[in-house]
Amino acid sequence: MDRLPRSGALAAAGLAAMCVLTACSGDGPAPDDAPAAGRRTGQSAPPTGDGQDTGTPGPGVAALDGTWTSTSDGSPVVLSVTSGKVALVADQHVCQGEVKDTGEVTLTLKCLDGNTDRTKGAVESVDGDKLVVSWGAGAEDTLARTDPDKLPTGPPEAPSA
Numbered sequence: 153m154d155r156l157p158r159s160g161a162l163a164a165a166g167l168a169a170m171c172v173l174t175a176c177s178g179d180g181p182a183p184d185d186a187p188a189a190g191r192r193t194g195q196s197a198p199p200t201g202d203g204q205d206t207g208t209p210g211p212g213v214a215a216l217d218g219t220w221t222s223t224s225d226g227s228p229v230v231l232s233v234t235s236g237k238v239a240l241v242a243d244q245h246v247c248q249g250e251v252k253d254t255g256e257v258t259l260t261l262k263c264l265d266g267n268t269d270r271t272k273g274a275v276e277s278v279d280g281d282k283l284v285v286s287w288g289a290g291a292e293d294t295l296a297r298t299d300p301d302k303l304p305t306g307p308p309e310a311p312s313a
Contacts, residue, residue: 212257
């Protein structure tokens with residue numbers, strides 16, 4: 153089976169991540185583990201060190217908003233975060249879930265095909281342009297913030313014969 157060229161694969165992964173994020177923001181029924189009424193996912197539940205609950209997402213969650221890309225064993229990895237929701241496309245797996253900040257920023261995902269390689273992640277560091285995530289299954293991804301305007305928007309081109 154022919155593989156897409158790297159830019160085509162990245163385009164396909166970026167489009168899939170955007171589609172997953174769009175589905176995440178739908179107005180469908182809340183899952184059984186949805187937060188209590190009046191609270192959005194990603195809001196900090198415990199009070200801050202001074203005893204005051206800020207009622208806003210933790211700084212770690214907000215720092216992740218955007219699109220992050222990398223490669224892993226030659227395959228593109230695209231991670232998109234918007235308002236505490238996360239979508240991941242990696243190794244032909246499409247996953248979605250939530251970002252939580254309970255003192256440690258974590259990613260909890262469920263892959264559409266049941267894959268578990270990148271379902272539990274801990275954010276090791278984020279500095280604005282670089283994100284490092286350690287996954288429970290042993291992988292570690294170092295991703296770079298990507299300007300969404302620079303991601304390919306059309307379908308990938310077929311390789312020439």
